[in-house]
Amino acid sequence: MSNLSEAKLHDCRDAFTQTLEGMAATNQEIVAVCNDSVGSSKLNGFKDKYPERLVNVGIAEQNMIGVGAGLANGGKIPFVCGAACFLTGRALEQIKADVAYSNTNVKLVGISSGMAYGPLGPTHHSTEDFAWVRAIPNVPIVAPCDSIETAAAVAYAAETTGPIFLRLSREGVPDLLPADYKFELGKAVTLKEGSDVTLIANGILSVRAVKAAELLAAEGISARVLNMATVRPIDRDAIIAAASETGAILTCEEHTIFGGLGSSVAEVVVETVPVPMTRLGVPGIFVPTGTASFLLDEFGMAPEGLAASAKELIKKKKA
Amino acid sequence: MDILELKKMANDIRQRDLRAVFEAGAGHIGGEMSVTDLLTALYFRILNVDPKNPTDPKRDRFILSKGHAALALYVTLSKRGFIDPEEISTFLKPHSRLNGHPNRNKVPGVETNTGPLGHGLPIAVGMAKAAKLSGDTWRTVVITGDGEMQEGSNWEAIMAAAQFGLDNLTLIIDHNRLQQGARLADTNNIAPLPPKLEAFGWAVEEINGNDMEEICAALDASKVVPGKPRCIVAHTNKGNGISFMSDNVAWHHKVPDADQYKQAMAELEEAVS
Ligand SMILES: Cc1ncc(C[n+]2csc(CCOP(=O)(O)OP(=O)(O)O)c2C)c(N)n1
Ligand SMILES: [Mg+2]
Numbered sequence: 001m002s003n004l005s006e007a008k009l010h011d012c013r014d015a016f017t018q019t020l021e022g023m024a025a026t027n028q029e030i031v032a033v034c035n036d037s038v039g040s041s042k043l044n045g046f047k048d049k050y051p052e053r054l055v056n057v058g059i060a061e062q063n064m065i066g067v068g069a070g071l072a073n074g075g076k077i078p079f080v081c082g083a084a085c086f087l088t089g090r091a092l093e094q095i096k097a098d099v100a101y102s103n104t105n106v107k108l109v110g111i112s113s114g115m116a117y118g119p120l121g122p123t124h125h126s127t128e129d130f131a132w133v134r135a136i137p138n139v140p141i142v143a144p145c146d147s148i149e150t151a152a153a154v155a156y157a158a159e160t161t162g163p164i165f166l167r168l169s170r171e172g173v174p175d176l177l178p179a180d181y182k183f184e185l186g187k188a189v190t191l192k193e194g195s196d197v198t199l200i201a202n203g204i205l206s207v208r209a210v211k212a213a214e215l216l217a218a219e220g221i222s223a224r225v226l227n228m229a230t231v232r233p234i235d236r237d238a239i240i241a242a243a244s245e246t247g248a249i250l251t252c253e254e255h256t257i258f259g260g261l262g263s264s265v266a267e268v269v270v271e272t273v274p275v276p277m278t279r280l281g282v283p284g285i286f287v288p289t290g291t292a293s294f295l296l297d298e299f300g301m302a303p304e305g306l307a308a309s310a311k312e313l314i315k316k317k318k319a
Numbered sequence: 320m321d322i323l324e325l326k327k328m329a330n331d332i333r334q335r336d337l338r339a340v341f342e343a344g345a346g347h348i349g350g351e352m353s354v355t356d357l358l359t360a361l362y363f364r365i366l367n368v369d370p371k372n373p374t375d376p377k378r379d380r381f382i383l384s385k386g387h388a389a390l391a392l393y394v395t396l397s398k399r400g401f402i403d404p405e406e407i408s409t410f411l412k413p414h415s416r417l418n419g420h421p422n423r424n425k426v427p428g429v430e431t432n433t434g435p436l437g438h439g440l441p442i443a444v445g446m447a448k449a450a451k452l453s454g455d456t457w458r459t460v461v462i463t464g465d466g467e468m469q470e471g472s473n474w475e476a477i478m479a480a481a482q483f484g485l486d487n488l489t490l491i492i493d494h495n496r497l498q499q500g501a502r503l504a505d506t507n508n509i510a511p512l513p514p515k516l517e518a519f520g521w522a523v524e525e526i527n528g529n530d531m532e533e534i535c536a537a538l539d540a541s542k543v544v545p546g547k548p549r550c551i552v553a554h555t556n557k558g559n560g561i562s563f564m565s566d567n568v569a570w571h572h573k574v575p576d577a578d579q580y581k582q583a584m585a586e587l588e589e590a591v592s
Pocket of ligand 1: 090
């Protein structure tokens with residue numbers, strides 16, 4: 001049994017800005033672009049150190065993405081930061097034409113993604129962003145599970161030329177990965193080995209999946225847990241292995257079940273090794289008032305809920 | 320209501336808003352305090368709306384485009400009889416109708432779901448155009464934040480409204496000079512607003528948006544300028560009515576602690592005694 005329940009919780013925005021500030025010290029081309037979101041993107045430290053490299057366009061997201069594309073064209077490495085809901089939803093066509101289709105070196109950083117804004121309601125949730133951005137070619141999508149993976153993904157983004165969408169949370173999560181973890185785009189990480197069923201998660205759901213696997217282990221069920229931070233390109237090999245070796249896959253995500261992580265996994269499963277699946281997430285509704293944690297529990301994604309769904313799923317496995 | 324009654328009502332609304340923010344531990348108190356006098360004048364003097372028939376096709380239409388000030392709207396709607404005053408205590412609670420941004424499908428009196436900035440004015444243009452097409456006389460009023468005016472969608476709507484000659488449309492800009500993280504002047508300074516609106520073909524008036532007499536005079540139906548949409552640039556203070564919040568950028572969505580709450584409430588009580 002791990003001590004996840006007692007582990008220290010981290011706000012992944014801190015890992016993001018610490019990494020960004022560190023890289024900006026040696027790489028003069030790194031700039032941050034934001035939309036009146038200096039505080040919520042945790043860019044105050046960056047602003048103090050590199051005031052001329054913080055480009056705050058005001059409350060104007062379409063402009064923000066366009067400006068980011070222009071900065072990239074001029075040789076800069078722009079990290080364009082804003083609440084994930086507005087960054088993606090408001091400026092989706094700019095993301096398509098100016099970033100993806102034009103293939104500009106823009107790093108899209110969606111802050112407080114998923115349902116982190118809780119009772120501020122569905123306008124402020126970004127639970128469609130995997131689906132929206134996934135439908136556009138050329139933009140890798142990464143939802144790190146902890147502060148270690150966040151730091152590693154931010155460094156990867158800066159070192160690699162081309163667009164990327166980093167979907168970060170603000171909900172506190174414990175560190176799941178080892179300190180020397182090296183991020184690889186499109187590669188899932190096995191958080192726990194198992195043979196009866198596979199739980200696939202990313203972002204703040206990964207820790208819940210690990211806890212669920214521990215509950216299942218106590219009942220003699222061996223659950224594999226994959227942290228699949230990269231939603232595009234999806235890790236086909238890990239999915240095929242999970243399907244053939246465990247025979248059942250449960251996905252969970254802080255996103256609508258339509259078009260996100262679960263859909264991406266299911267697309268691979270039906271075309272390769274069809275096995276029973278359960279996709280958990282926001283069940284295609286505008287959610288009621290509540291915090292992210294309350295809503296995740298409501299939608300069956302408390303560790304206990306995940307474990308219960310996994311047991312139901314195992315019953316559907318072919319003998 | 321006469322001016323004195325309106326001032327008392329605005330004070331009542333501020334007190335209830337403050338208490339709800341304190342109890343919920345969240346809210347956008349600065350922008351709520353700046354917009355309260357405008358909401359009060361609209362709902363208790365200007366708008367032709369009926370809590371018993373909130374979807375009357377002939378009603379005046381009002382949009383709070385700066386939806387983050389939802390609580391001030393909820394409290395105003397409760398005082399006006401659209402929702403039960405008791406319900407304010409559910410603000411932000413699990414399954415409450417009253418989340419951080421207004422929802423027309425849940426809360427009677429709300430015309431459109433706002434929250435993302437820069438949506439209200441285009442919708443208001445559509446409403447005003449619909450009234451023109453039907454030959455109806457109802458008015459459309461929309462309030463935006465001043466930081467919100469940085470959104471390009473507003474300027475697309477401003478051009479359309481002038482082109483359509485929407486003299487049945489009033490835009491009120493809650494010009495408190497502050498946005499979320501800083502002053503407008505230090506972010507993207509769009510002031511002065513009046514010459515910009517005038518250049519786009521609007522009739523513009525500037526008022527003190529925390530002065531009830533000036534608000535009521537500016538919103539009077541007699542002020543219509545034939546053929547032109549109207550913009551009222553309402554000079555306000557963010558956090559108006561509470562000394563330590565007033566014109567202070569820290570109070571966009573900060574929550575008062577127990578001592579600050581006591582002092583703020585005492586100041587509001589003092590103001591009406
Ligand atoms: C499209 C969009 N981008 C960003 C935000 C986040 N946000 C909420 S309130 C706010 C500041 C608004 O400032 P202003 O319009 O001046 O309102 P007020 O001062 O009256 O509170 C911001 C940036 C948002 N709600 N919508
Ligand atoms: Mg303002």
